[in-house]
Amino acid sequence: MKNKDIQILVDAYLDGTITADQKTELENLLRTSEVARDLFSKTADIDALLFQWGEEEALGADGAKASGFAHRKAEERSRFTIFQSLVGKVGIAAALILSLGILSWYGIEWNLDDKRSVASLTYESQLVWDDAFAKPKNGRFFDETYFLKSGFLRMNTKKGAVVSIAAPTQFQFDSPEQMQLFFGKMTARLSKEEASLKVSTDSMNIRDLGTAFGLRVDSNSESSISVFEGAVEVKKDVKSTEEFTLSEGKTLKAIGKFAFEDEELSTNAENFNDLWPLTLGIDQYSPLVRLMPPGPVEQPLVEIQSNADVHLMPEEQGVFVDERVDLDLVSGGEQWPENAEVGILSEGQYVSSFLLFFNPVKGGDEWLNRVSGQIRFENEIVGIICMHAKLIASDSLFAVENLEYGHNYGVGSRGLESEDVVDFGYYRLAHDVVSLSEDRRSIYFNFNATTLVDQIRILVKE
Template sequence: MNDEEFLRLATLYLEDAIDDRDLDLLNRDLANSPDRVRQFNDLRLLTGLISEHGCAVASGNATEFTLNRPGESSSVDACVDASRPSTASRPGSSRRATAITLAVLAAAALLLLAFDVFHTEPQRDPVAPAIATLAYTSHARWGGEERALGYGFGKGKLNLEVGLARLDFRNGATVTLQGPAEFEILSTDRTILNSGILTAAIPESAVGFEVVTPAMDVVDLGTAFGVSVGADGETDVCVFEGEVEVSRSVSEDVPQLVREGNAVRSRPKADTIDSVDYSTERYEDAWPVTSGVLQATGLMKFVSPGPDFVPGRYEDSEHILVFPERSRVLLTSDLAVNVTEPGQYMRVRRKDKQPIAAGQVIRSYLLQLNPIGEFTREEADGARVIGQLTFDRPILGLIGGTSLLTKTDEPLGHPLGDYGDTRRGIEPTRSDDLPDSGRDNV
C-alpha cells in the first residue's frame, strides 16, 4: 500500500466513514509495519483524537495493534491515562456559556457562536433610545462619571482615561476604544476621535459610519479598520478588511480610497494624506474585543488583522491561532456539528454529529494549530497547547472533524482563506510527499 492510499484509509477511519473492506486493508497494513503504526499515531495526533496526554501505541507492538469499527473499542481507543476518568466530565454549566478551555492536539476546529441581531438596546431615559451601549470593559477608568456594563450613550463626549471599552451602536457598528482616548458621539453614524486608539467593525446596516479626527475624516464603506490619533492630532488609519474613504478635515478634496492591507497618515493642516507601512501592533489589544473575543489566555493567540493573517497564509508552531471568519450568517438549513453541549471532552467523537437548527444567525471562528514542520516524538507525550477563550456571545457548537469542517469552507470560512482540497489550515498533500517531509499530511 502506498502512502497516499494509507492516508486515505486512515482519514476515513478517523472520520467514521470507513467500510468493512477498507478497514480490513488498513488493519493488515498496520499489522505488517511498525512505521505505519507510527504514522497512524501521528495522524491521530494531528486530528485531535488522542487524549490530551498524547497517549500513543508503541510502534514496536504493531502485531497487537488492531482497529475495530469506529465507535467500538480498539487498542488505540483504550489508550487513556489511567489517572483520568475514561468518560467526559459534564459539569452543570449553562448552555449559554461563552468560555471554552482547550487542552488539545487538534490541527483545526471551528467554533460557532450565536449572533443576536434583534436584541434591544437599553435606554438612557423613557423617551430617547440609546445611540450606543457599553458592551464590555477591561480595566477601564472614565474621566468623570463611572459607567457600568449596559450603560446607554446618547450624544456627548466620553473620556476614557485607561483601559478598553467596547461600544455597540444601534445600527450594528462595533467600536472599541483604547485609553487614554477622547471620543464624542454625534449621531448613530457620526463620531469624533480627538485622541486615542479606536478599532471598528461595520456591517452592511451601518455602511457610511464616520470617524472624524483633527487631521482626517474617515468614512466606512463596509469594513473593519483602526484609527489612532496622537496628542498633536496626527492620525493613522489602518484598514483591516474592505475599504474606507479618507479626506483631509480642512479640505473639500475628493475622498481618497484606502483598501484592506493599507494604511495612511496625516497631520492637522497638512496638505496631503500619505501612505505608510501597514502595521497593526497598536491595534492588537482592541481588535480582538471588537471581533467578539473578550479574552485569550494561555497559548491561545488571536491573529493580527489584515489580508496576510488568514487561514492558509499564516502558521504558528507555538500557539492555537484564533481566526475570526464569518459574521451574521443566517443558517438556511440545519448545520451538523460535533459538539453542542458544555463539558470536558477527552476526544471529539466524529460519530456524534449534532445539528444547530436552521434560522439562527451565527458567527464562526477557526481555531488552528498549524505547526511549521512536524511534531517530534517527544511532543506526543504531553498536551500540545492549553488555553482559554472568552467570547461575547453564547457558543452554539464546535466542529472538529475533517468532513464537517470541509463542508463549511464556503459558507463559514474566511473569504480570503486558501484551503485547497483539504480542511482549513492543513497543507494539501503532494505526489512527492514522504512521511518525514515535514509537511502536514492528511
C-alpha cells in the same frame, strides 16, 4: 410530596402562573400538611414584603398610597379628603422624581434612557474616566464627550457598529452613527449590512463601508486609519470633494490638515493588536492562544507553525446562514467526542466564524505536542465543527477567500482525532477534546498532535 415540589407550587401561586389543577393540588396540601402551610407562610411573607417594597419604590411612598385608592367608587370619594390633601399633586410629582432616581439606582433599563442612548457597553476592563467629562450611565453612552483615562472597553452602537477603545482616549458621540475621536485609539467593525458608522478627527472624516478598521489620533493631531477588512471612505473634511477609498490591508496617514500618505497595513497593524480581540467579540483567551493580527493573512495556514501555541483566525464575520451546516458540538456543558450531540446550524441567522488551529513545527524534535486552553466570547457559540469533512463542507460559507487552509498539503486531515491512535498495540496518540461551557460562551480545548494540523471552526452568534 417533597418540599421542593411544594415550593414549586407555592412559587407558581405567588407568581400568578399556577394552573387550575395545580391550585387545587396546592389547596389540598395546605389543608392537610403543616409543612406545606409553613412553606407557604414563609414564602408569602417575603413576597408581601417585596410587594410592599416594589410599590413604594416604583411610585414613592405617597404615590403608592395614592395609587391604592385610584379605583375607589365615586360614592366613597368624599370620605377620602384627608388622603387627597396628603397625596396631592406635589406629592405625586415628588414621588415621580424619586422613582426615577430609584430606577437608576437599581440599574433598571429605563425606557427614556434607552431611547436617548447612542451605544451600550459590552465589555469593560479597569475603566477610569476623567471626572471633568461624561461617564457612561448604567452601561449606556449618550451624545456627550468622554475621556477614558485608563482601561479598555467595547460598545455596540445603536447603528450596529462594534467599537473598541483603549485608554487614553477622548471621544464624543454626536449621534448613534457619528462620533469624533479627539485623540487616542479605537477599532470598529460593522458586521451587518444595515450597520453604519462615521468617525471624524481633526484631519479626516471616515465613513465605514461595512468593514473593520482601526483609527489612531496622536497628541500632535496626526491621524492614521488602517483597514483590516473591506474598505472605508476617507475625506479631508465633510464638504471636501477629495475622497479616498481605502481598501483592506492599507493604512492612510493624515499629517497636518492636508497631506495624506498611504502605506501597507502590516507596518501599522500591531498598533491595534490590543483592541482587535475585543472588536471581534473575544472577551478572554489563554496566553497560548495567538490571535492572528488584523488584516489579510499573507501566507498559507500550513506555514504558520508552533509547538506551543494555537492560532485563532477570524474567518468570515456576520455571515447569513442560508444553507445546511453540520456541527459536531452544539449544547452547553457537553464534551466532544465523549458526550457531544451532533446538530445542524439553524438557517436564517447571522454568525461569525473563527478557525482555531494547532499546527506543530514540521520536522521538529518533538514528535508529540499537546496544548490546552480556553477562549471566551462575548456572544453565544452556536456550534463547533471538529471533523475534517464538515470543515470542508462549511468552507464555502465561512472560509477566508483565497486562503490556503492546508488540506491539500501532506496527508491533509484538517479536523480533530476522535479516537486514540494505536499502532500494532502500541499507544501513540490520545484523541483531542473540545468542550463548551454551560452558558455556551466559552470553549475549552485539549489538542494532541504529531505533525498533522488540528483545526476546528467555532461559530458565534452575531
